[in-house]
Amino acid sequence: MAQVSIERKENRFVQDLLSPSDRLLLSSTRDFVEQQIMPVRRELEESTYSDYKLVDEMQGKLLPLGLQGGFLPEEYGGMGLTSALTTALLAEEVGRGDASQFNSLAGGLLAMRPAIGAGNREVLERFAPRFTQEEEIYLGCFAAGEPGGGSDIENPDLRGTGIKTSAGLAGGSWVLNGAKAWAVNAGLAGVYCVVCTTDASLGDEGVALVYMEAPMQGFRFLGHEDKSGLRGSRQGGCEMADVRVPEAWRAAGPGRDAQLFRANQAFARIIAAGLAIGIAQGALDEVLAFTTDRMAAGKPIRQHTICASILADIAIGIQVGRDAYVSAAYQYDRPETYGEGHSTPILSRASAVKVFCCDAAIGATNRAMELMGSYGYVSDYYVEKYWRDAKALQLQEGGAHLARLDAVRGCYDFDQFHRNELYEHIRGGGST
C-alpha cells in the first residue's frame, strides 16, 4: 500500500498548480534553506543582539536566488513572480528555517505591489533596477501603522479616516507630514510606500499611497523595536516633517489607492499564513526528531498514545492550514473568477487563513514544547524560537482580532457601527 505523507515535497496537488519555473524556484529555495539557514538558525538570532552581521550576510546570500526583485514584472527586470500562491509557498519554505529572513524581503514586495498594481511607470522605472540588481541588498518598507495604533489604519470600516499621516500637493510635489510605527525595514530601506491621507474626511477617496526615497530631507528614523521573536527582521518608527516627493510618486489616485492598500493587506495576510505554516512545520520536524530518540517508560516518547495524539493535532493543523492558504492564494490570483484582491470575499478569506494558520503555528509550537519537556524551552533546540516567531506573526497585520472581524465580513454584513437606538437613548440619559 502506498504510504500517505504530509511531506511538503510530495504534495502533488500543490505542485500541479505551479509553473515549471516556479517549481524550480521553490526547490532551489528549499535547498538554500536546508543548506544555508537551518545550520545557523541560532547564530543568526544571536547576531541580532549585537551587529546583525550574520543576518545581513544571509540576506546577501539570498540575492542569487532572485527573491529580492523577482516579484517585479519581467519588463522591469523581475521574474514576474506576482502570484500569491508562489509567494506564500516560498514564505513557507523560508519560514521553516527563519521566518524573519522572508519578513525582511517582504518589505520590498509589499512596498512595490501598489505601484505594480497601478502600473505606475515613474515609480517602477525609478526603483525596480535597485531591487533587480544582485550585487547588494536593497530593502523596501511598507509603512501603514502609526504610533496611535495600526488597526485603525487597516480597519476597512473606518475607510481611511483613522490615518493621521497627511499628504498635500504643493508646487508639483507631495508634502508628507506625520509618523509611522512598526514598519519592517524602517531606517534601512531605500524606498518607502507610505499610507497617507489627503483629507481624512474624504474617507477612502482621501487614502494616498505615496513613495519616498531615502535619504530624504525631513525624514527622521526613530529606532527599531526590541522584539521577542522574528528578531532577524527589524521593525521601527519614523517621522516625516515636510518630506517632498514628486507628484507622480502617488501609486494611483483617489479611490484606487484605497483598493490597492486593501489588496496589499489581503496579500500580506496570505503570506503570513504561509510563514506560519513554515514555522509549524519546522517545529514538527524538531519534535519528531526529539521524541524518536528520547525515551520514557521504556519506549520513544512518540510511541506513547497520548503523545501520538498530540503530534496528530500538530500535523492536522499544518495540513489543513496549508491546504487553506493554498486555496485562498489560488483565489486571490484569479480576480476574474473570485473577485478583486480588495474585495470583501478575498479579504475575508485571506484574513481567515491568516488567523487559522497563526493559531495553528502557536498551538503547534506550544504542544511541541510540551512534548520535549524542559528541553523544549531552551535555546539548544529551536522550538522555543519557533514559538516566539509564531506569536509575532499573529500580532502583525491587524493583530488577532481585527483579522477576525475582516474574516467574518465574508459571512454576513457585520457592522461595528451598527445603529443602536437603545444605547443612544441610555447614553442620552433617557430611561427605558
Ligand SMILES: Cc1cc2nc3c(=O)[nH]c(=O)nc-3n(C[C@H](O)[C@H](O)[C@H](O)COP(=O)(O)OP(=O)(O)OC[C@H]3O[C@@H](n4cnc5c(N)ncnc54)[C@H](O)[C@@H]3O)c2cc1C
Ligand atoms: C512582527 C511585526 C511586523 C510588522 N510589520 C509591519 C509593517 O511592515 N508595516 C506596518 O505598517 N506595520 C507593521 N506591523 C504593525 C502591525 O501591522 C500592527 O501591529 C497591527 O496593525 C496592529 O496594530 P497595533 O499593534 O497598533 O495594535 P492596535 O491597533 O492598538 O490594536 C490592539 C488590539 O486591538 C484589536 N483591535 C483593533 N481594532 C479593533 C476593533 N475595531 N475591534 C476589535 N478589536 C480591535 C487588535 O486586533 C489588537 O488585538 C508589524 C507588527 C509586527 C508585530
